[in-house]
Amino acid sequence: MKIIFIYFLLFSLFLLGCSQNKSESTDSHGSESPKLKITAYSNEFELFAEADPFVVGDSSNVLSHFSHLPSFKALDSGSVTIRLIIGSSETTETLDKPTRKGIFSFNLRPKTAGTGKIIFDIKTSKGSFQLTADGISVYSDKTTAEEAANKLALSKTNTIVFTKEQSWKINFETALPLYEPFGQVIKTTAQVKSAQGDITVVSAKTDGMILFSGGNILEGINVNAGQTLFTITGSGLADNNSTVRYAEAQNNYNKAKADYDRLKELVVDKIVSEKDLIAAKNEYENAKVAFETFSKNFSISGQSVSCPISGYLKQLYVTNGQFVEAGQPLLSVTTNKTLLLQADVQQKYLSVLGSISSANIRTIYDNKSYTLEELNGKILSYGKSTNDDNYLIPVSLQIDNVGSFLSGGFVELYLKTLSNSKIITVPVTAILEEQGIYSVLVQINPELFEKKEVTIGVTDGIRTEIVSGISKNERIVTNGAIQVKLAQATNALDPHSGHNH
Secondary structure, three states: OHHHHHHHHHHHHHHHHHHHOOOOOOOOOOOOOOOEEEEEEOOOEEEEEEEOOEEOOOOEEEEEEEEEOOOOOEOOOOEEEEEEEEOOEEEEEEEOOOOEOOEEEEEEOOOOOEEEEEEEEEEEOOEEEEEEEEEEEEEOOHHHHHHHHHHHOOOOOOEEEOOHHHHOOOOOEEEOOEEEEOOOEEEEEEEEEEOHHHEEEEEOOOOEEEEEOOOOOOOOOEEOOOOEEEEEEOOOOOOOOHHHHHHHHHHHHHHHHHHHHHHHHHOOOOOOOHHHHHHHHHHHHHHHHHHHHHHHHEEOOEEEEEOOOOEEEEEEOOOOOOEEOOOOEEEEEEOOOEEEEEEEEOHHHHHHHOOEEEEEEEEOOOOOEEEOOOOOOEEEEEOOOOOOOOOOEEEEEEEEOOOOOOOOOEEEEEEEEOOOOEEEEEEHHHOEEEOOEEEEEEEEEOOEEEEEEEEEEEEOOOEEEEEEOOOOOOOEEEEOHHHHHHHHHHHHHOOOOOOOO
């Protein structure tokens, strides 16, 4: 509890500091001059601007905040041109760099009354972009302009002020809910295993004693193809001694070669017959094949056990000095590039297993979630029967190892079925939970949010069904919701912690 309180206090001080770093705004404390709130989005940028009401002949300040999408980080370089277009009249201003990080402060003096639009032309090192805000009104007198702005002023009851400067300092995102097909979800646990094609088992080719070649031969170490790990020696064994057999094969080869070379010289002088030469050649070639075959795996010191592939040592079955027999497994090596997920589901889901189309995977130790498509995965099979030891139905999936999965460990698995019905879904990171009550933060404008209670349905580990509480057209906080919620308490403690510049 002390740690939670300290975290809350520090974050509250952070929020207060963000607010106090700015000068006071005209509408934060009930000033006579209200501000217009202008919001616009493109594929690359979010705009949030606070502007004085536009009056013909008067200078109006347009304090504009630009955030990159999808990162929602401040635009810290580049030029921006603002164009206020009313009919055929256009008022413009260009700023070659931000007034402050992410902020461009424009001053416009409209020439014509009426309703039009504001266009922002953005030029950065990555190209040229444009944002458009429609429904901008210019009035002929200040009184009418302020009355209209007051009517547009938003109530701050049950709302949270979280400025752009604050959101730029954290991992923060907003998005519209998705209205998408969302079928049945089966949540289970899966064990991570190395794929069969990625594992190679090395076995002994002879009887003998294990002698490690040096260094630490431990499970988990990286190994290279051809690397010698240890030797199987038959030295000291009475029977089936590989060292003796190697020496015999070498001696037989050397003798057969010498005999064959000698007979080749004698046959020239016809001292020996062609038949004897052919017999010597045959004996020599047989001895050569036997010795070369033996030499590929053995030396005078015994069998050299080397790694057949590059990867890591998955399992070591022997110890230094242990006696092994021919055919006995010594070690297994895996490339760890492809993994199997093996899960068990209850029999009540048998009827829907055939319609499973995808899956989401969440690692337990770091709470990261992945889609099956992100991991280049596929569903391999599901069981058609059970056995006496396990009455659950096995389901197997294959994925690429992106470095976040531990072979032998466990993950949470969300099996997703096909569906034609559409529902509203939001990211699981958007949902706040307090004593069993769920809520999301709905954006009123990019600096003002309202907490709304929602009823949730099923979840696939990445997105959650919203049964009621919000519509598909309400933009919500999808990342950073907890920090925004903490700002609510800070605002309650400090009545002057609203939006200040």
